[in-house]
Structure formats: C-alpha cells, structure tokens
Amino acid sequence: MRQVGVRAVLGALVLGSSAFASIENDFSTVLKFGPRVTGTPANEQARTYLEGQLRTLGYTTRREAFSYPRFDDLGSDVRVGERTLRGVALQGSAGGEVSAPVALVPGVGTPEDFRGVDVRGKVAVVRRGQIPFAQKARNALAAGARGLIVVNNEAGELRGGTLGERVELPVLGVSSATGAGLREGQRVALSVRVRQGDVRGVNVVAFKAGVTKPQMLFGAHMDSVAGAPGANDNLSGTLAVLDLARRAANTPLAARSFFVLFDGEEDGLRGSRAFVKDNAALVGGLRAMFNFDMVGVNVDPLGVSGDAALVNAAREANPALGSFSGGGGGSDHASFAQAGVPTLFFHTGIDPNYHQPGDTVADPALIRQTVDVALKTVDAVLSAAPARR
Missing domain, CATH: 3.40.630.10 (Zn peptidases)
Known part of the structure; x- marks a missing residue:
C-alpha cells in the first residue's frame, strides 16, 4: 500500500x-x-x-x-484604618499577622539604609531594586523589624517576587500606588497568609x-x-x-x-x-x-x-x-x-x-x-x- x-x-x-x-x-x-x-x-x-x-x-x-x-499566597494584604490594600507575599516569606507602626526606610533596604531609621518592632517599608529581595528581608530582620513591605519601583503590582530562601519575616510586595499611601508612624495590620507544600x-x-x-x-x-x-x-x-x-x-x-x-x-x-x-x-x-x-x-x-x-x-x-x-x-x-x-x-x-x-x-x-x-x-x-x- x-x-x-x-x-x-x-x-x-x-x-x-x-x-x-x-x-x-x-x-x-x-x-x-x-x-x-x-x-x-x-x-x-x-x-x-x-x-x-x-x-x-x-x-x-x-x-x-x-x-x-x-509556595502559595492564600490572600495577603495590609490594612490601613478601614482600608484593605492587596499585596502579594514574596516566595520564601514567613506567614504572620503583624499590627505595628510603619517605618519608612529611605532607600532599597541596604544595611546603611536601615542604620538611619529605627525599625525595631515596626513594619519596615523599602523600595524594590538594586539588591535581591532576600537581602532586604535579612537586613530588615537584623534591624528588628516585625514585618517588611517592598514597594514596586514601576507601575503595576509586584508579582512573582521571590526571596530564594526561607526568611523568618512576613514580607509583602505592593504596587507603587499602595506604597505611596503608607505614612511614617501610621499603624497598619500586615497579613501575610502563605502555604508551603x-x-x-x-x-x-x-x-x-x-x-x-x-x-x-x-x-x-x-x-x-x-x-x-x-x-x-x-x-x-x-x-x-x-x-x-x-x-x-x-x-x-x-x-x-x-x-x-x-x-x-x-x-x-x-x-x-x-x-x-x-x-x-x-x-x-x-x-x-x-x-x-x-x-x-x-x-x-x-x-x-x-x-x-x-x-x-x-x-x-x-x-x-x-x-x-x-x-x-x-x-x-x-x-x-x-x-x-x-x-x-x-x-x-x-x-x-x-x-x-x-x-x-x-x-x-x-x-x-x-x-x-x-x-x-x-x-x-x-x-x-x-x-x-
């Protein structure tokens, strides 16, 4: 045939x-x-x-x-007063609920940036960029922060961020618009809900x-x-x-x-x-x-x-x-x-x-x-x- x-x-x-x-x-x-x-x-x-x-x-x-x-984000956010602002947990972040004042860190979260601000017992806020997310988180943890918010350095949500390792600190990525609304000393409720399996x-x-x-x-x-x-x-x-x-x-x-x-x-x-x-x-x-x-x-x-x-x-x-x-x-x-x-x-x-x-x-x-x-x-x-x- x-x-x-x-x-x-x-x-x-x-x-x-x-x-x-x-x-x-x-x-x-x-x-x-x-x-x-x-x-x-x-x-x-x-x-x-x-x-x-x-x-x-x-x-x-x-x-x-x-x-x-x-690593799954089960729905993470930061609450400011009556407002709930959505964010995305960075992969490798610990889960947790933190109610504390905001500490605005001028910069991207280097050790030098943290030395200029008292973040002990607070939720530190840094910009994305220049150094890996894991370094930002480790530096925040070493400075005594109870949580960390990383603000995107471009328009849109901060998605797909990863620490590349486990860091025992709740870390949330947010848009530049959300970051702009956070004020020094303002009390917030940071909720990072994650699952690893x-x-x-x-x-x-x-x-x-x-x-x-x-x-x-x-x-x-x-x-x-x-x-x-x-x-x-x-x-x-x-x-x-x-x-x-x-x-x-x-x-x-x-x-x-x-x-x-x-x-x-x-x-x-x-x-x-x-x-x-x-x-x-x-x-x-x-x-x-x-x-x-x-x-x-x-x-x-x-x-x-x-x-x-x-x-x-x-x-x-x-x-x-x-x-x-x-x-x-x-x-x-x-x-x-x-x-x-x-x-x-x-x-x-x-x-x-x-x-x-x-x-x-x-x-x-x-x-x-x-x-x-x-x-x-x-x-x-x-x-x-x-x-x-």
Missing part, C-alpha cells in the same frame, strides 16, 4: 472546516472553570474536559503525574493507538496563575494544540505525532521538565517540538523563535510571519531545547492583561491562523532529511 505523504493531506489539514465551530465552544467551556492553577479543582475540570475532546477525536490519552514543592501536577498526552515513536510533538501549557482566568495565557495555546489534533486526526500526521497539554508551566516549566525526564527515549527521537503560548491576542503579529532551520521553514511557509528573540526561554519548549530537540515557539506578544484578572479574551481567528502556519511548517519538517543528533 502506497504511503501517503504529509503534503498530500496538507490542504485538508489547513482548510478543514470541522474545526471552525469548535474553538469557540471549547474556549467558552474551559474559561468558565476559572483560573486553572495547578492542583486546583478548576485545573482538573479543564483537564478532564480537554482529555475528553481528544478521546472523542479518536486519540488514546494517558495522564502523567508529577509533584513539586510550591507539595503540589501534584498532571500532563495529558494524546496519540493514536500504537504510536510510540513520534517525530513531532505539539505542546502547550493548560495551567494559569492565581486570579487570572488565563484566556490568552494559555487557553489560546491549549486550543491551538487541540485544533491541530482535530485537523490531523484522520491523516498520516496523527501517526507521527504526540499532542501534550502540560501542567505546572507557571510554576517553572514543571510539566515539560517532568515529561522530558520521564520520556527520554521518546524525546530523543523527535524531529521537532512546536510550542504554543499566548497566541490569541494580536499584540504583535504572529511570530516564531527557536531552531534556525525551523524558523526559516516557518517563514518560507508564511513570509508575513514575524520573528522575535529574547524572552523565549520562559515556556515549555525550553525544556525540550535543553534536551537537544529542535523547537519552534509560536507567540503573539505579551498582552496588557498578562497574569491579570482581565485575561478573559482570545481571538479564535488568531488561533486558527497559528494552526495554519504550524501545519504548513510541519510539511517542510517532515519532508526534510532527519538531522543527525
């Missing part, structure tokens, strides 16, 4: 209409579950739904679980029965951060992978591919790292890994980065395609690149609602455009001679 090449089915893959009614339905269904933080019920609801869609398409699925330690993540792997040595892997992370519904980051990429699986389902491409929805990306690429570690032989046989992260908001035209040959192939398939450099190491393709797999990262820029409650919008047309470009690029990848590795 003559083997049908990828090029012979490319037109059907790119233009197939069966996908056109599905992205909207999948989007509205999953978005209703809420923020898909790893280890939460919403995360599991989304996984169960997406896994069901893949099975409906005729794919076999398996779940690959992994665990890792995580292991979290269980679960990747979903989809493939046609009997496929054990894929040449292509299409991946995206399905988790989001706390408080963010994750429409663009990264339900858009998740649905790109699902649409790829849908269009490829009855074609030879399905017999050459794995489709993976990673968990724990927002906590440090945990899912993709676990997959690479636990599937070394499979990963070693890949011709390419395509990763989709934030492809639903047209901040910038669709762009790609990664392996030079793959970037060139993508640009030949779509001359209007952009490219970008830098900032590409913070998504799941990085785990595969470190293992020597050629990767191609699809991305449309960081939108204003990135990691914010307003991340509720993604454009299905942009997702389809991304899938079109990916499928055209696949043809070039699978038609080329395998690279020696």
Whole structure:
C-alpha cells in the first residue's frame, strides 16, 4: 500500500472546516472553570474536559503525574484604618499577622539604609531594586523589624517576587500606588497568609493507538496563575494544540505525532521538565517540538523563535510571519531545547492583561491562523532529511 505523504493531506489539514465551530465552544467551556492553577479543582475540570475532546477525536490519552514543592499566597494584604490594600507575599516569606507602626526606610533596604531609621518592632517599608529581595528581608530582620513591605519601583503590582530562601519575616510586595499611601508612624495590620507544600501536577498526552515513536510533538501549557482566568495565557495555546489534533486526526500526521497539554508551566516549566525526564527515549527521537503560548491576542503579529532551520521553514511557509528573540526561554519548549530537540515557539506578544484578572479574551481567528502556519511548517519538517543528533 502506497504511503501517503504529509503534503498530500496538507490542504485538508489547513482548510478543514470541522474545526471552525469548535474553538469557540471549547474556549467558552474551559474559561468558565476559572483560573486553572495547578492542583486546583478548576485545573482538573479543564483537564478532564480537554482529555475528553481528544478521546472523542479518536486519540488514546494517558495522564502523567508529577509533584513539586510550591509556595502559595492564600490572600495577603495590609490594612490601613478601614482600608484593605492587596499585596502579594514574596516566595520564601514567613506567614504572620503583624499590627505595628510603619517605618519608612529611605532607600532599597541596604544595611546603611536601615542604620538611619529605627525599625525595631515596626513594619519596615523599602523600595524594590538594586539588591535581591532576600537581602532586604535579612537586613530588615537584623534591624528588628516585625514585618517588611517592598514597594514596586514601576507601575503595576509586584508579582512573582521571590526571596530564594526561607526568611523568618512576613514580607509583602505592593504596587507603587499602595506604597505611596503608607505614612511614617501610621499603624497598619500586615497579613501575610502563605502555604508551603507539595503540589501534584498532571500532563495529558494524546496519540493514536500504537504510536510510540513520534517525530513531532505539539505542546502547550493548560495551567494559569492565581486570579487570572488565563484566556490568552494559555487557553489560546491549549486550543491551538487541540485544533491541530482535530485537523490531523484522520491523516498520516496523527501517526507521527504526540499532542501534550502540560501542567505546572507557571510554576517553572514543571510539566515539560517532568515529561522530558520521564520520556527520554521518546524525546530523543523527535524531529521537532512546536510550542504554543499566548497566541490569541494580536499584540504583535504572529511570530516564531527557536531552531534556525525551523524558523526559516516557518517563514518560507508564511513570509508575513514575524520573528522575535529574547524572552523565549520562559515556556515549555525550553525544556525540550535543553534536551537537544529542535523547537519552534509560536507567540503573539505579551498582552496588557498578562497574569491579570482581565485575561478573559482570545481571538479564535488568531488561533486558527497559528494552526495554519504550524501545519504548513510541519510539511517542510517532515519532508526534510532527519538531522543527525
């Protein structure tokens, strides 16, 4: 029986209409579950739904679980009189409730800065910048402070801050606007509510029965951060992978591919790292890994980065395609690149609602455009001679 090449089915893959009614339905269904933080019920609801869609398409699925330690902010704030001002606990901070006067420290929290102010028994306030958060916290603790507030040095909330180590002091990061409202000697109630423990993540792997040595892997992370519904980051990429699986389902491409929805990306690429570690032989046989992260908001035209040959192939398939450099190491393709797999990262820029409650919008047309470009690029990848590795 003559083997049908990828090029012979490319037109059907790119233009197939069966996908056109599905992205909207999948989007509205999953978005209703809420923020898909790893280890939460919403995360599991989304996984169960997406896994069901893949099975409906005729794919076999398996779940690959992994665990890792995580620091969670359970809702931290500082109360000033009747006002409650939200903040974010810095990772590594001790939890605690502190009622004490404010001590404004002029500077960023160096030992010299603290020598000029009496912070003993008080909540010290310092600016972000110049020295690591851990040094600020250790210096505040050594000076006798009962708590520390770090004020962002740019617009917006101070998110993602980490001490990098455990410091026995409640440490809260706040926006510059919140910091500007704190006054010397003003009594505040600092509440840092945190939890440290292991979290269980679960990747979903989809493939046609009997496929054990894929040449292509299409991946995206399905988790989001706390408080963010994750429409663009990264339900858009998740649905790109699902649409790829849908269009490829009855074609030879399905017999050459794995489709993976990673968990724990927002906590440090945990899912993709676990997959690479636990599937070394499979990963070693890949011709390419395509990763989709934030492809639903047209901040910038669709762009790609990664392996030079793959970037060139993508640009030949779509001359209007952009490219970008830098900032590409913070998504799941990085785990595969470190293992020597050629990767191609699809991305449309960081939108204003990135990691914010307003991340509720993604454009299905942009997702389809991304899938079109990916499928055209696949043809070039699978038609080329395998690279020696």
